[in-house]
Amino acid sequence: MALKFLAEGERLDRAVARFAGVSRTQAKAWIEAGYVRVAGAVVTKPAYRLKGETVVVERPPEPPLRVEPEERALEVLYEDEELIVVNKPPGMLTHPAPGEPGGSLVGALLAYFGHEGIEADRPELVRPGIVHRLDRDTSGAIVVAKTPFAQRKLSAAFKNRFVLKRYLAITQGVPRAMTLVAPIGRHPVHRHKMHVGGVNPRYAETDIAVIAEVSGHALVEARPHTGRTHQIRVHLKHLGAPILSDPLYGRPHPAMPRQALHAYELRLPHPQTGLFLTFVAPVPADMVAAWEAVGGRWPEGFRLGPARASA
Numbered sequence: 001m002a003l004k005f006l007a008e009g010e011r012l013d014r015a016v017a018r019f020a021g022v023s024r025t026q027a028k029a030w031i032e033a034g035y036v037r038v039a040g041a042v043v044t045k046p047a048y049r050l051k052g053e054t055v056v057v058e059r060p061p062e063p064p065l066r067v068e069p070e071e072r073a074l075e076v077l078y079e080d081e082e083l084i085v086v087n088k089p090p091g092m093l094t095h096p097a098p099g100e101p102g103g104s105l106v107g108a109l110l111a112y113f114g115h116e117g118i119e120a121d122r123p124e125l126v127r128p129g130i131v132h133r134l135d136r137d138t139s140g141a142i143v144v145a146k147t148p149f150a151q152r153k154l155s156a157a158f159k160n161r162f163v164l165k166r167y168l169a170i171t172q173g174v175p176r177a178m179t180l181v182a183p184i185g186r187h188p189v190h191r192h193k194m195h196v197g198g199v200n201p202r203y204a205e206t207d208i209a210v211i212a213e214v215s216g217h218a219l220v221e222a223r224p225h226t227g228r229t230h231q232i233r234v235h236l237k238h239l240g241a242p243i244l245s246d247p248l249y250g251r252p253h254p255a256m257p258r259q260a261l262h263a264y265e266l267r268l269p270h271p272q273t274g275l276f277l278t279f280v281a282p283v284p285a286d287m288v289a290a291w292e293a294v295g296g297r298w299p300e301g302f303r304l305g306p307a308r309a310s311a
Contacts, residue, residue, distance in 0.1 A: 005055055010050050011048070012047070012055070013027045016036060016055070019055075019191070022191075027046070031046045035059070035060050036058075039054060067104060068110070069114075069117060072111070081146065083150050087141060089139055091137060094142065095130050105144070106130065139263070140281040143266060157268055157271075167232055167263050173241035174216070178208055184201055184229070185197060206232060217294045244290060244294075245257065245258060254293075260290055264302070265278065266278070283304050
């Protein structure tokens with residue numbers, strides 16, 4: 001589907017990047033390849049200065065995505081014939097994306113199961129078994145279906161909010177303890193970001209609890225009831241307490257190389273039996289160290305050692 005917008009006084013490549021939610025490099029490539037029309041005529045100069053004309057962007061077809069098996073160590077929290085639960089490390093994509101076919105959990109699972117690489121024209125087809133996702137730099141528990149039956153049942157459980165997700169975050173600032181209902185949409189200017197309100201907002205609900213606070217920082221438990229993109233990160237930003245070292249919604253901090261967000265607990269119905277299982281991903285060392293660096297002491301009651309699952 002073509003993208004259509006009006007813009008004035010802005011370089012064409014900047015406007016295309018902003019409205020299409022892509023990088024300027026990608027926007028420039030589209031323009032130079034003839035995929036952008038201004039006032040009905042193809043314009044191939046990225047520096048063209050818009051004068052209020054209508055711009056139409058015909059997105060070029062995405063090249064086929066291919067993901068290969070990747071031998072990477074996986075911390076498996078639980079596995080049976082229907083599903084596998086993994087403690088995803090920070091820095092790992094959940095699934096491959098255009099321009100980033102490697103370094104994903106899907107690739108690691110292909111190697112783990114001894115499967116061959118897969119290729120498809122649509123990104124969703126190279127995400128076998130993925131029913132939810134964690135951001136690249138968010139660590140913690142993630143479930144992957146091993147059969148089509150399990151994928152259907154787990155997808156329905158997430159859609160119907162039968163899955164409990166419990167996250168731990170360190171924030172800069174102390175949020176109010178509350179249940180926040182604040183719809184989330186695409187940021188109106190920075191298209192790679194999300195925003196409370198924003199463009200085409202969708203219902204989003206998160207329970208926020210403060211476990212401890214020290215020196216203007218807080219250790220927070222967040223339980224999202226919906227699964228919007230960047231939901232916890234955006235909601236905490238909205239409450240004036242962005243996550244420590246969040247590159248999009250906060251600011252860097254020397255104590256933490258990545259956003260201090262960890263999916264600590266996942267509770268869901270088993271696709272075959274319907275019995276609820278609880279999986280705990282131990283708190284990673286970098287989050288404990290970051291909390292101590294800002295003056296806190298990690299509270300008792302959280303698993304820091306070997307993982308375990310319980311029924």
